Amino acid sequence: MKKSIFIVLFLSTLVCSMAVFAQSAAGDIVVQTVTGKVEREVSAGKWEAVTAGMKLAPSTVINTGLNSSLVLVLGERIVTVKAMQKGTVEKLTSGTASAKSGIKLGAKVTESSVTADSDQGRTNISTASTRASDATKDLEWSEE
Numbered sequence: 001m002k003k004s005i006f007i008v009l010f011l012s013t014l015v016c017s018m019a020v021f022a023q024s025a026a027g028d029i030v031v032q033t034v035t036g037k038v039e040r041e042v043s044a045g046k047w048e049a050v051t052a053g054m055k056l057a058p059s060t061v062i063n064t065g066l067n068s069s070l071v072l073v074l075g076e077r078i079v080t081v082k083a084m085q086k087g088t089v090e091k092l093t094s095g096t097a098s099a100k101s102g103i104k105l106g107a108k109v110t111e112s113s114v115t116a117d118s119d120q121g122r123t124n125i126s127t128a129s130t131r132a133s134d135a136t137k138d139l140e141w142s143e144e
Helices: 002-027 089-093 128-138
Strands: 029-035 038-043 046-049 061-064 069-074 077-081 086-088
Touching (some): 069 089, 077 089
Antiparallel strands (some): 029 069, 038 046, 038 061, 069 077
């Protein structure tokens, strides 16, 4: 009886330790390359530069500066974090972080409903400057 309890305890300890080691190995994220100013938050308000070869936890908060990028290796995946991003490594490397909406700089126009002969200078939308110029037409000015 004692031998079977010992074997069960030994096997459960072995399985739990394998799970802990597998989680820590899979959780490590390695920095492949760093371009520009990239920092990680060590403690509240204290930032440290990120260097190539550094291992990051998924909960590490990183901040990429202007004209900078960070290339991370997550197991077999390689992920690039672009400039001006701040957040946890897990959030920035997930698929939802990179799917941003908006206008992409340098994008080509594929289709437009504007015709070539349309009058681009005047619109029916009033702004402060058009209202002011319209108001001056109604008044008589005399300069001395």
